Amino acid sequence: MARPEHMTQAQRQGLETLDCPVFDNAAFVPPRPLEQCRVALISSAGLMKRKEENIPGGSADYRTFESKWPDRDILMNHISVNFDRTAFAEDINSVFPRALLKELAEEKVIAEAAKNHYAFMGATAPEKFRESVEQLANELKSADINTACLLPV
Amino acid sequence: MAGISTVVIGLIKLHLEKTRPPRALWVPFELGRPIGAPMDPRFQRQVLVKALQLVESAKQPVIEDFTDEDPRSIDCPDWRPPVIATHLSVTDECIELKPWYQRQCVDKSRTSVGVAGAPIADLAALFDAVYDGKEGKKIRPELSDRLMLRYAIDDLKAYYVEAAMAERGSPSSRQIYDWLWQSTLLGSRMRELRHRFVNSDDDKLIDMGNKFIVPHQWRD
Secondary structure, three states, rough: OOOHOOHHHHHHHHHHOOOOOOOOOOOOOOOOHHHHHHHEEEOOOOEEEEOOOOOOOOOOOOEEEEEOOHHHHHHEEOOOOOOHHHHHHOOHHOOOOOOHHHHHHHOOOOEEEEHHHHHHEOOOOOHHHHHHHHHHHHHHHHOOOOOEEEEEO | OOOOHHHHEOOOOOHHHOOOOEEEEEEEOOOOOOOOOOOOOHHHHHHHHHHHHHHHHOOOOOOOOOOOOOOHHHHOOOOOOOOOOOOOHHHHHHHHHHHHHHHHHHOOOOOOOOOOOOOOOOOOOOHHHOOOOOOOOOOOOOOOOOHHHHHHHHHOOOOHHHHHOOOOOOHHHHHHHHHHHOOOOHHHHHHHHHHHHHOOOHHHHHHHHHHHOOHHHHHO
């Protein structure tokens, strides 16, 4: 469990002293009904497509996973060894729940699951992401996506 | 309605409290599984829906707790690791584990092995060569030796994890990693290699030993 009391001292210290960015003006979009949400998933698990180029550590780029791209050809290339990978190996929905989201759309719980979902490399310095995040935000707007579900690991 | 609503499913509550994203669901699961229990779609769905429902919240910022524990964080009494012989090389250990690994691939129609982009036999041979202090075969010449070794180790771990999951039962990650790090030749040799790297005079090897081979909880 990701509770500090269940971690080693080194891991706990690392997480407790991690320099986190503070945002004075976090954008807050007014509430919208769940059934109107068109949702994209954005993971920071360092996911890549099988046989694609590896993701360098510290990269701020993102990878795109089209709905037709099969789960069986999504790999985890995250730089850190300090988190569980058994769940990802057993069931990708524990990390990147594209199939679950599609079900929610089919059952009209949400309006739509995005055609594309995305993944960044975690453990990259937050300030490096500005350009690629702006690019992704524009991509989401062009695809008429109104909700992003962010999934750190 | 303008704007893109965001919802974060966060595993470290302290980081959510520090960064104060507009809407966040804190989940009490182990790092690496934000949606929780593998192969439990009912539970996973509860997590995902609870997070997405936060877009309906007018309160800002909001950090809500998901209070249910991951049912797969509990050890499975029925599970047993693969029973294998004692080997003198990781190559031989991989050969013996192959039937378990292949069974898991068939059962799940998927494998998470692949980041190194090379057959597991080549990766095991590279690991054995590095462990024996020899120069391994250049598998992907475009990569540095250290990066190739890192990817090889990532794939070897995934191969063993999947072999372990082929047995009956639904093991916790702790059970699988206990076996990997304490009962396999790969586990003991990765720990030994880490020691060698961190005690070397090479800054790059020290960095590799400190970051990329053995998770914190399995270091001696």
